[in-house]
Amino acid sequence: MKVLVVGGNGATGKQLIEQLIQKGLTVRAIVRKTAKLPQNWLNAENIDLVYRNILEIDQNELAAHLKDCQAIALTLGHNLTLKGIFGQPAKLVTQALSNLIKAAEKNAVPMKIVLMNTAGNRNPDMDKGLSFNEKLATAIIRVLLPPHSDNEQAAEFLRSQIGSKHKNINWVIVRPDSLIDSDAVTGYKAYPSPTRSAIFNPGKVSRINVGHFMASLISDEHLWIKWMGQMPVLYNS
Numbered sequence: 001m002k003v004l005v006v007g008g009n010g011a012t013g014k015q016l017i018e019q020l021i022q023k024g025l026t027v028r029a030i031v032r033k034t035a036k037l038p039q040n041w042l043n044a045e046n047i048d049l050v051y052r053n054i055l056e057i058d059q060n061e062l063a064a065h066l067k068d069c070q071a072i073a074l075t076l077g078h079n080l081t082l083k084g085i086f087g088q089p090a091k092l093v094t095q096a097l098s099n100l101i102k103a104a105e106k107n108a109v110p111m112k113i114v115l116m117n118t119a120g121n122r123n124p125d126m127d128k129g130l131s132f133n134e135k136l137a138t139a140i141i142r143v144l145l146p147p148h149s150d151n152e153q154a155a156e157f158l159r160s161q162i163g164s165k166h167k168n169i170n171w172v173i174v175r176p177d178s179l180i181d182s183d184a185v186t187g188y189k190a191y192p193s194p195t196r197s198a199i200f201n202p203g204k205v206s207r208i209n210v211g212h213f214m215a216s217l218i219s220d221e222h223l224w225i226k227w228m229g230q231m232p233v234l235y236n237s
């Protein structure tokens, strides 16, 4: 099974790719030319590196990159610089997701999509309502941190536009709470909805655990069926 990964050179993306490889899958990673990559990836037989900016690839080329892939994993995120947070592309994640889905639709073969999102984003189908203070804080975050709106819109695109009845596209939106670094996979748990306030009482989850969960969703059919069309929230145990 081959997985197309975007954002694979990021802190979580690297962990995801290592987990995919450990599970015996192969990876096609679309990374920018400037990406710093682990040395052992450069000549790895199970990692095919495409040095392109995901938003500069046209539909035909994207469809060709997806031809032999059965899954797409997105761990993209805005760089934490003034340009990354307030500059263009403001809709990096939403635009990349939408382009990839159009290309997958062109190929008309079944495709699993796993989108890395955030516990700070709500699933209106499942999550309980926010308190007044949480609503207010979320509105302020949307203004001060435009990447949050991008994450919200990307998830909403899958939830309401692609939905659960698409002929070929199935998806899971993974919502980690605050990310931390760790060297090894440890205990973690996925919940259908947040069990604590992502703003006022956030939990933690390691990037390697997020990578492990995303790779397990793709490789383990039982886990996929359990979470398909949902937005699991992850916390370290």
Ligand SMILES: NC(=O)c1ccc[n+]([C@@H]2O[C@H](COP(=O)([O-])OP(=O)(O)OC[C@H]3O[C@@H](n4cnc5c(N)ncnc54)[C@H](OP(=O)(O)O)[C@@H]3O)[C@@H](O)[C@H]2O)c1
Pocket: 006, 007, 008, 009, 010, 011, 012, 013, 031, 032, 034, 035, 036, 053, 054, 055, 075, 076, 077, 078, 079, 080, 084, 088, 089, 092, 116, 117, 118, 119, 147, 151, 175, 176, 177, 178, 179, 180, 207
């Ligand atoms: N921090 C938290 O606690 C937290 C919690 C939950 C969810 N999240 C979400 O998870 C995301 C990923 O986290 P992370 O720590 O793994 O992020 P990261 O290390 O910053 O990785 C971001 C990835 O996106 C790519 N990227 C950024 N701007 C791009 C552009 N304009 N065009 C193409 N690619 C671009 C980066 O590639 P380059 O190296 O080429 O820039 C990198 O591969 C966050 O951005 C956030 O949305 C964060």
